[in-house]
Amino acid sequence: MSRFYLHQQIANGLIEDPDGTEAVDLTAAKHEAVLAARQLLANAILAGIAPLGTAFHIADEAGQVLVKVPFCDALPPGFINAD
Amino acid sequence: MIQVEGEGYRVSIEALRNACQQSASLRKTLLRYVHVFISQTSYTSLSNVSQSVEGRLARWLLMCHDRVTGDDIALTHEFLSIMLAVQRPSVTTALHMIEGYGFIKARRSNITIVDRDALIDFADGMYGTPEAEYRRLIGPFG
Numbered sequence: 001m002s003r004f005y006l007h008q009q010i011a012n013g014l015i016e017d018p019d020g021t022e023a024v025d026l027t028a029a030k031h032e033a034v035l036a037a038r039q040l041l042a043n044a045i046l047a048g049i050a051p052l053g054t055a056f057h058i059a060d061e062a063g064q065v066l067v068k069v070p071f072c073d074a075l076p077p078g079f080i081n082a083d
Numbered sequence: 084m085i086q087v088e089g090e091g092y093r094v095s096i097e098a099l100r101n102a103c104q105q106s107a108s109l110r111k112t113l114l115r116y117v118h119v120f121i122s123q124t125s126y127t128s129l130s131n132v133s134q135s136v137e138g139r140l141a142r143w144l145l146m147c148h149d150r151v152t153g154d155d156i157a158l159t160h161e162f163l164s165i166m167l168a169v170q171r172p173s174v175t176t177a178l179h180m181i182e183g184y185g186f187i188k189a190r191r192s193n194i195t196i197v198d199r200d201a202l203i204d205f206a207d208g209m210y211g212t213p214e215a216e217y218r219r220l221i222g223p224f225g
Contacts, residue, residue: 006171006172008172008175008176015175015176015179017160017171017172017175018160018175018191018192019159019160019161019171019191019192021161021171032170033172035170036170036171036172036173037172039169039170039172039173040170040172040173040176043135043136043173046135047135052176052179052180053176056172
């Protein structure tokens with residue numbers, strides 16, 4: 001298990017993840033970021049507002065950003081198919 | 084479940100049952116507590132289905148504030164996410180928003196209540212009724 005930090009990219013900076021999360025590997029951490037992004041998007045949609053964030057920056061314990069997960073990648077397949 | 088530092092009493096179930104049989108006033112007080120607790124639980128259900136994460140978090144922070152000394156609440160985002168049944172980043176984001184409104188200060192594993200009255204308004208009626216019942220039926224609170 002390793003500790004990963006899901007910092008959230010917002011318009012004027014980052015919302016830092018203070019505690020991080022334990023995950024078996026980066027793939028598991030990415031999965032967690034996708035689930036979290038879905039919830040943030042869903043909450044924003046329910047509230048009728050734009051989400052604060054646009055992506056998660058997944059960092060390791062040294063603060064190194066390993067991967068970025070844009071919120072649009074968290075949309076279920078076929079979600080934007082309206083036209 | 085103990086969430087924050089505090090003091091309490093421990094008594095065996097059997098001793099408490101005996102005491103309840105012998106003391107009408109103890110029985111009455113505990114039943115009043117049951118009433119208040121069911122009321123609080125009902126509000127939690129209502130809050131969970133009707134409020135935004137920020138509103139639910141505001142309510143939970145007020146409930147924690149009632150139960151600690153001072154204005155600091157030592158809870159992690161992880162723990163709050165379990166209590167609110169949301170993903171951890173939803174708590175982090177909601178704290179960021181509420182802090183932006185000036186109601187709280189959020190630091191690592193610590194949240195300071197800055198404007199309690201504004202938090203109560205923000206909780207939009209989901210906080211206060213069970214607490215008023217406690218004061219009406221049992222005693223001073225918060």
